[in-house]
Amino acid sequence: MTARDIALLTNPTAGKGRGARYRDAVLPRLRAAGLTVRNLAGRDADEAQDLAHQAVADGVDAVVVVGGDGMAHLAAQALAGTGAALGVIPAGTGNDVARYFGLPRRDPVAAADVVIAGRTRTVDLARSGPRHFVTVLAAGFDAIVNERANKMTWPKGQMRYNLATVAELRTFEPIPYTLELDGARVNLEAMLVAIGNGPSFGGGLRITEGAILDDGLLDVVIIKPMSKPGLIRTYPKLFKGTHVTHPAYEHHRVRSVTVAAPGIVSYADGERFGPLPLTVECVPGALTVLT
Structure with missing residues (x-):
């Protein structure tokens, strides 16, 4: 499919203003290629969400986001199960969705050319x-x-997360979880539980290494209790996915998982998702992506 009628949905503040600059770079390229482009930008996430839903309801072939994983997350809510495609002009901080599909992460015009080419892949x-x-x-x-980083006003960018990590690590203790993995209940203590549709988050942290986007399964990773120095030593291994050999690592592939733990607010695609408990299921083939 070649998308002829697209909504270009921008987060102007993404990547310290890259969103607005990248939109201005790609808009003439897309129009010159013969695409009909609706140029949209929400004043906040709620308005952007409404714009995405309206564009899909109006029958666009694709919603192309200029931003990071948060914008892809927002568009996915409108696109799920519709057959209309997601396009991504990466302009965020993490850009894991762009990583998944090998999209150009530093060249918005090259990313626009992917949209113009119109090749698609269907994923879960x-x-x-x-x-x-x-x-x-x-x-x-x-x-x-x-959660801590979101409450901080300084500094900006990755350093805020580094400081939040140090602050939380001082008092962090393993968390008591109850999991149901395809209906099988497990009670355990762990440092974290991650549920992956894809393999990475947070700018290339490959926590759910080996997750496949179109296998109809979720990858549930459990990091069991370890010392704070051990956690610090293991963290860099997440960028290469080599943490999978650590004795505290456990990996399950399931169609559905329920995760419960006291006082935890979950995050997905880098966005605040909701307090536990949550039940998460895989929806096979729910999203079409321009690749």
């Missing part, structure tokens, strides 16, 4: 209640760090 989504996610749901230490 994960769903909890009415909400979907594309990448990974974090439900442990990583989610606690996200």
